[in-house]
Amino acid sequence: MDAAVDPGAATTGEMLTADPANDGVDAAVAAARRVVAALLHAGGNSAAEMNDVAGRLNAIAEHLEEHAPGTDERLVDMWAGEGVARHDPVTGPENAIAPPLHVYGLPDGSVSGTVTLGLPYQGPPGCVHGGVSALLLDHTLGVANAWGPGPSGMTGTLTLRYRRRTPLFEELTVSARQVSHTGRKIRTVGTISAGGEVCVEADGLFIEVDLPVPR
Template identity: 35%
Template sequence: MTELKNPFASEEITAPFNEEWQAKRRVAAAVRLLTEVLVTSSPDTSKMHDIAEQLENTASDFASSPRVYGRLDWIESGQHGSFGQVSHELNPLAGYSNPLAPPVTTRIEGDMAIGRCFCGWAYEGPPGSVHGGYVAAIFDQFMGFAQKLGKRPGMTGYLNVSYHHRTPLTTDLHLEARITKQEGRKTFMEGKMFAHDELTASCEALFIEPRKGMYALKQQARPEEVFSPPTARSGA
């Protein structure tokens, strides 16, 4: 498959780099569905134990396949896409192949970044509302993408979130962000989150470009020793 230059160029979800990511997206979607069902259902206890055993066996079988820890390892083989494409799949807030992600979708329109997000019951904080910590995390992900507008991507310096109204669950959330100022390696931004037409949260953010740029930071990111989590075990 050809290189995808910009997986965020339109509102449409970008196709996966290869068939492996396509299959992984399907698994991730199934895990998201399972999570949503888990937190919104009350089946018979024995049935839940049966389901747990099936899942434990599935996880154990999964764990016997070749393991890849971290995005840098994923891109090294050259078979899984660029750093951006792998991030598009595995990012914990926006990755289509990561069941932890809602996910947050993003694109650029002129001088504005636009995002969408949908949080189900697994993200509940106050009754019927998205947990404030997830609201902040969604902003951090979205604003980190939006800084592409300034052409000098960097790391989060600060993220100040204001909560105006509760952010409802099971509702399409709309995100907007703009650059307000740039000073050397510093990019200052503001962002907003809407449910329908109501402003639920806003933020001010600062991103700071590393002295040698983000690419150099990626090159230095690999630790000398990679921690490998234990494999899943069945039974208890």
């Protein structure tokens, strides 16, 4: 594993992920994210009226489902245009599962972003789930491929090394850079760090492919 990414890199480059709006679907998704976290904070022993909450949430889901296009039509719409995706589970302002992480492209060819994760992302007590770290890194390596000098591709092999526990409720820096490309093979590395110390390292081999877009 190269020490190829400076975890202290400032996140002051070009924003490579979708910029959330303060209204419309982005505002509704931000509120949904707040509900997801609040449900975990309240838990099963709280005095909140959970059956009433369930009823109100199901009514909202019914309203949204009534106004949703069919899945095939929606997939075409999701992938139309040339901009960055707005729906992925790491950076997407339209996806309440995404924390969301915002990733910036830096002049040295690397990418970096910061995020603070709460209870929905917990693995060991008070720590980020190792699989969530893998999710953040796999995605950020992909963003680095789009920003870096070489081609993009799909993940072939991803190796994660967990160096220390990754804390919840503290600012994390997620960084990545493409280190080589030979033929259709692309190698990209990245880290998650907290307080200047590397918590997780990722080393990815990506394969250049033409991805079919739904039409």
